[in-house]
């Protein structure tokens with residue numbers, strides 16, 4: 001009986017069909033084939049083996065490069081925090097002085113976030129020359145967008161009760177902000193910023209590939225000369241330091257919220 | 258009769274969207290009174306209380322405090338008057354993750370200059386007042402505890418301590434016991450009675466008629482934004498409440514007996 005066939009079943013099959021078409025189309029676009037994958041495997045294995053025997057004479061330089069990358073992440077995150085702070089309040093529906101300000105600032109934050117750090121780094125390297133300064137600016141700008149959006153969400157979920165209590169006690173806007181808003185948002189802001197710092201520490205290592213300083217600079221040079229043992233050394237330093245940062249930072253975050 | 262401490266003259270409140278919460282309310286309260294405002298949910302009790310300190314702006318009529326037309330007061334003066342009027346809330350309205358001490362200190366910032374408030378630089382006297390408020394509500398041992406670890410009754414006492422820290426002339430209480438259990442409700446009501454006996458006027462929204470009868474001097478009945486009853490608490494009987502509510506009384510109109518007698 002026709003009634004036994006679930007209505008809308010055809011939609012599922014149409015969806016599967018559409019996905020298959022898009023998949024094949026994409027595979028052709030990237031010229032993916034099983035043959036090419038297998039063909040590349042031996043070379044890939046050789047590279048991995050070379051990297052597994054790192055050149056320890058580069059340990060010191062790698063570590064110094066990584067220190068610069070962490071500094072880039074630290075400064076970039078701080079810039080992001082400072083710029084995101086006012087923007088988040090202006091963008092929030094509840095604290096913003098005007099509905100238009102909320103809308104406008106939300107759009108600004110969205111626009112900033114559409115640029116990946118690496119693209120921003122390319123621009124800043126072009127404008128300010130290669131080096132960590134460009135990396136710091138790229139991370140700072142991108143973090144402004146992402147932290148601003150997250151901060152604004154925190155601001156929009158605060159309990160309005162304490163604000164009313166402070167207003168009732170005769171507090172002006174500045175006092176209400178300081179005594180009812182800040183204590184509610186600050187721990188959350190700090191936790192989000194620490195999380196952003198973890199992400200930025202990873203991003204900062206990559207930015208050197210486009211000339212924005214840090215350990216990425218060592219990697220891009222080693223790659224040019226196919227010095228896989230140096231790349232391996234740099235990667236090892238990255239993995240160790242990033243793991244340390246993640247562990248410390250998430251322990252701190254747990255204490256905040 | 259002496260001039261009233263608080264006076265509402267023909268106060269109306271229209272909210273954007275068309276709701277009229279108050280329809281020409283006249284009310285005068287003498288210094289030292291303990292007035293319960295009763296009425297069903299939606300009658301306009303919270304709105305009435307908030308017109309007294311102009312957290313809600315009347316759309317018509319005027320509000321007077323100690324002979325001064327508050328509705329005509331400039332913003333800075335309004336803040337000065339608010340600092341003399343404590344307010345406590347059904348949901349306590351504490352900063353949950355701040356300490357009890359910081360929450361009670363917030364009661365002092367209204368009178369502090371903005372820059373001192375932002376620096377957290379409270380005069381010695383302020384700290385003494387706050388300490389006194391904590392002692393009075395018996396929460397001095399909780400001063401450095403986060404507000405959200407306290408029980409509901411303790412949180413409300415922090416709310417009362419914050420209001421007392423203002424050294425207020427009046428306390429406005431918006432259903433302060435609605436989220437507490439019966440015994441705790443009586444503890445908080447007795448706190449308010451004690452504060453009233455020390456000379457502070459209490460204006461309290463209640464929807465439990467037994468609490469209104471037991472603790473208030475005077476009952477004001479509100480229905481659909483209008484005062485439909487105003488008389489001494491001793492003269493109010495169940496029939497009066499049925500008239501204010503416009504329906505027969507139910508068991509949840511009563512908070513219940515005070516366990517401690």
Ligand SMILES: Nc1ncnc2c1ncn2[C@@H]1O[C@H](COP(=O)(O)OP(=O)(O)O)[C@@H](O)[C@H]1O
Pocket residue numbers: 272273274276277278296297298299300301302303304305
């Ligand atoms: N901010 C507001 N905006 C629109 N309507 C409101 C607002 N506050 C209260 N009201 C409405 O005004 C009426 C009275 O509310 P309220 O004063 O809170 O009554 P009560 O405290 O007696 O329950 C209700 O119909 C309520 O929905």
Ligand SMILES: [Mg+2]
Pocket residue numbers: 302303304432
């Ligand atoms: Mg109410």
